[in-house]
Amino acid sequence: MILAALLLVTQVAVQDPRLDRLDPDTRSAVAAVVDSARVARLPIEPIIQRALEGATKGAPSTRIVAAVRKLAVDLGTARTALGTSAAEAELEAAVAALRAGATPEVIAHLRDTRRPPLTMALSVLADLVASGVPADSAAAAVLALAPKARDADLVEFRRAVERDIALGAPPGAATSVRLNAGALDIPPGPSSNPGTPTRRSRP
Amino acid sequence: MGIHKVEPSDAELVRRVRAGDTGAYGALVSRYRNRLGRYAVHMIGDREDAEEALQDSFVRAYRSLARCDDPSRFGAWLYGILVNRCRTTGARAARRRRMFVRDAQALDGAAHADRADRLDWTDAVDRALARLAPDYREAFLLKHVEDLEYEEIAELTGAGVSALKMRVKRAREQLQKYLREAEHV
Amino acid sequence: MFEREDETVERVIQHLRRPVAIDPGLDARVMREVAQVPREGRRGRPLWPLLAAAAVVATVLVARPWNRTAASNADTLQFVLVAPQAASVALVGDFNDWDPARSPMQTAHGAGIWATVIRLAPGRYRYAFLVNGVEWRADPNAPAARDDEFGTPSSVITVGGRGS
Numbered sequence: 001m002i003l004a005a006l007l008l009v010t011q012v013a014v015q016d017p018r019l020d021r022l023d024p025d026t027r028s029a030v031a032a033v034v035d036s037a038r039v040a041r042l043p044i045e046p047i048i049q050r051a052l053e054g055a056t057k058g059a060p061s062t063r064i065v066a067a068v069r070k071l072a073v074d075l076g077t078a079r080t081a082l083g084t085s086a087a088e089a090e091l092e093a094a095v096a097a098l099r100a101g102a103t104p105e106v107i108a109h110l111r112d113t114r115r116p117p118l119t120m121a122l123s124v125l126a127d128l129v130a131s132g133v134p135a136d137s138a139a140a141a142v143l144a145l146a147p148k149a150r151d152a153d154l155v156e157f158r159r160a161v162e163r164d165i166a167l168g169a170p171p172g173a174a175t176s177v178r179l180n181a182g183a184l185d186i187p188p189g190p191s192s193n194p195g196t197p198t199r200r201s202r203p
Numbered sequence: 204m205g206i207h208k209v210e211p212s213d214a215e216l217v218r219r220v221r222a223g224d225t226g227a228y229g230a231l232v233s234r235y236r237n238r239l240g241r242y243a244v245h246m247i248g249d250r251e252d253a254e255e256a257l258q259d260s261f262v263r264a265y266r267s268l269a270r271c272d273d274p275s276r277f278g279a280w281l282y283g284i285l286v287n288r289c290r291t292t293g294a295r296a297a298r299r300r301r302m303f304v305r306d307a308q309a310l311d312g313a314a315h316a317d318r319a320d321r322l323d324w325t326d327a328v329d330r331a332l333a334r335l336a337p338d339y340r341e342a343f344l345l346k347h348v349e350d351l352e353y354e355e356i357a358e359l360t361g362a363g364v365s366a367l368k369m370r371v372k373r374a375r376e377q378l379q380k381y382l383r384e385a386e387h388v
Numbered sequence: 389m390f391e392r393e394d395e396t397v398e399r400v401i402q403h404l405r406r407p408v409a410i411d412p413g414l415d416a417r418v419m420r421e422v423a424q425v426p427r428e429g430r431r432g433r434p435l436w437p438l439l440a441a442a443a444v445v446a447t448v449l450v451a452r453p454w455n456r457t458a459a460s461n462a463d464t465l466q467f468v469l470v471a472p473q474a475a476s477v478a479l480v481g482d483f484n485d486w487d488p489a490r491s492p493m494q495t496a497h498g499a500g501i502w503a504t505v506i507r508l509a510p511g512r513y514r515y516a517f518l519v520n521g522v523e524w525r526a527d528p529n530a531p532a533a534r535d536d537e538f539g540t541p542s543s544v545i546t547v548g549g550r551g552s
Contacts, residue, residue: 017325018485049482050537053514056486057524059538067537089511093546096512100534123512123546127531130544151548158531210464210505228422229494232415233505240410254414261418266425328400348404378400379393 016048026051026061033068042075043088046095074098081107082118093122100126101135106143113146120151124158131162132171141175217274220265232261235278238349239285245344246289248333256292260285282349283359286341331381335374342367343374407484412492462507463547467515469493469527472500474519479504481515481542488518508547516542 016034019027030051034044047068054064078094079086081104086094094107102125114121121142128138145154157178164174211219211230219227236257243253264271264281271280332340338360345356346367353364360367467479477493483506484490493502502517514533517525526532526541533542 015323046482049486049514052486053482053542054538056480056488057538057540063538070537093512096534096544117510117548119510119512120546120548123544126534127544127546130532130534155546155548162531225419225422229415229419230505232418236410236412236414237407240414241404241408244408244410245404254411257410258414258418258421261414262421262425265418265422325403328403331400332404344404347401375393375397379396382396382400 016044018048018052021055022051022064023061026055026064029061029065030068033065033072037072037075040076041084042072042079043091045088046075046092047071071095077104078107080104082111085116087117087119089119090117090122093119093126096126097122100129100138102126102129102139106139109143110146113143120154121146124154127158128161128175131158131165133161133165133175134172137172137175141179144179212275213277214274217268217271217277220268228265231277231281235261235281239282242282242344242349243285243289245332245348246341247292248329252292253289256288257285260288263288279355279359282351286345286359289341290337327382327385328378331378331385334381335377338362339370339374339377342370343378346371409485409487409490412489462509464505464507465545465547466503466505467493467517467527469502469517469519469525470500471502471517471519471525474500474502476520477502478518478521479506479515480518481545482513483508483515488521493517508545510547512544512546514542514544516540 015027015031019030019034022030030047034047037044037047050068050071051064054067059067074095075091077098078091081098082090082094097107098104102122106125107122110118110121110125125138125142128141129135133141141157142154145157149157160178161171161174164178165171169177211227213231213234216227216231220231239260240253240257243257244250247253247256260281264284271277273280335343341360342356342362345351345359346353351359353367356362356367357364362370469477471477477495478488479491479493480486480488491504491506493504495502515527517527519525524540524542527543530543530545533544536542
């Protein structure tokens with residue numbers, strides 16, 4: 001009975017055959033991270049994909065192992081911010097947002113103001129920062145839009161900002177201009193809706 | 204450049220092929236290759252045989268495209284061709300698989316102190332799947348892996364819905380049993 | 389102590405549902421055989437319908453999965469790269485195990501426009517193009533992946549789920 005239980009526990013530590021693409025030392029280090037993530041009930045697929053990315057790119061073992069370890073840690077932080085019911089895709093997007101400079105508080109605030117899934121909102125936040133928008137401007141913009149905007153609206157917002165930046169606008173300014181110009185058709189909500197863009201005269 | 208959400212429908216592509224645009228068939232092959240391939244690999248249990256069955260099915264479908272009554276359901280129709288093709292290959296691969304399963308059972312009997320550590324669950328799943336009777340495996344894969352409705356499976360296989368439900372149930376029971384056996388080595 | 393039966397079977401199902409890599413050379417083999425099939429009125433040079441569609445800015449029909457079950461809320465997306473000098477281009481990313489063999493891209497003769505179409509379930513995916521098997525390129529028209537821990541450029545595509 002006990003032996004069977006031990007076998008069951010050992011069975012949990014099974015290696016994904018895709019990791020065979022790594023050399024043995026890297027593989028066992030990555031497998032250890034995967035196992036810890038599994039025990040912590042964090043998604044393991046993103047960790048495996050990161051290792052496979054490193055393998056394909058011929059990265060040195062130390063970099064691959066460092067990358068998956070960091071990812072596992074960040075997934076834990078994301079899960080703390082988003083809560084245990086967060087989906088794998090949301091956690092991955094949250095990691096991107098955190099790495100882009102969003103604080104866990106911003107992530108938690110987003111969780112409180114927008115219906116799941118939060119994947120697109122978090123992604124847009126990260127992508128705005130990748131375009132050069134300062135993290136706090138990007139966070140403020142996404143939080144402002146979060147309550148009412150559909151995922152497609154958020155994507156359109158990001159594209160509009162990126163176009164403006166490509167045309168020479170300073171990234172932070174591009175974000176607030178788009179937000180204030182009511183570039184999005186967000187239906188007016190009942191009572192106080194922090195997402196409704198306000199009109200402000202600009203110098 | 205960049206990313207576009209674009210999709211000519213199956214019906215549109217079939218229409219083009221029928222109008223003489225052979226290249227349009229390539230898009231259909233590309234579209235269905237991996238999904239149908241997944242079924243073939245699990246059903247047949249041998250990668251090479253599966254790819255041969257898949258390739259064969261695509262060519263057969265092209266040849267008899269005129270007989271696809273509802274081009275918007277090209278995928279389902281193609282599926283039927285593949286399911287039937289896998290049945291004929293199954294007989295050849297079954298000989299090979301029985302040998303494999305025999306070897307696996309011989310291994311199980313041997314005393315390997317470190318077997319618990321080397322337990323490869325995915326291998327156990329493949330072996331368990333191979334041990335199922337073909338019609339159980341077929342029904343199980345079509346229902347649970349390929350997500351077809353019982354009515355659709357009935358159309359493809361010619362079996363009745365209640366018979367199919369029984370096969371799926373038996374398949375689940377047997378898989379559970381074989382995997383338990385694999386643990387208790 | 390032991391898993392309930394349905395948990396074991398569910399794990400089996402999840403394992404079996406994972407994508408299987410079919411040799412992409414199969415497409416060419418099929419098309420070679422297909423080319424031998426005599427067809428009345430078949431014209432000479434095959435078109436590449438996806439590239440023609442890429443030239444059209446408006447979105448065409450939305451993908452509808454043929455099996456009609458709820459499982460597929462995946463989007464079908466086309467990835468395009470202009471690389472006139474390339475001999476081969478592969479799309480590589482989180483959706484295909486970063487395996488260059490999984491999603492080779494195709495081009496019409498001499499056009500230098502490489503394309504492929506894949507289905508993606510909702511999620512955020514890092515990806516890049518591998519040109520000639522050696523050169524990594526990000527997608528010029530997609531957001532950049534900021535964490536390029538491996539020293540090569542990557543891009544990001546996010547597929548929305550419910551509510552998008």
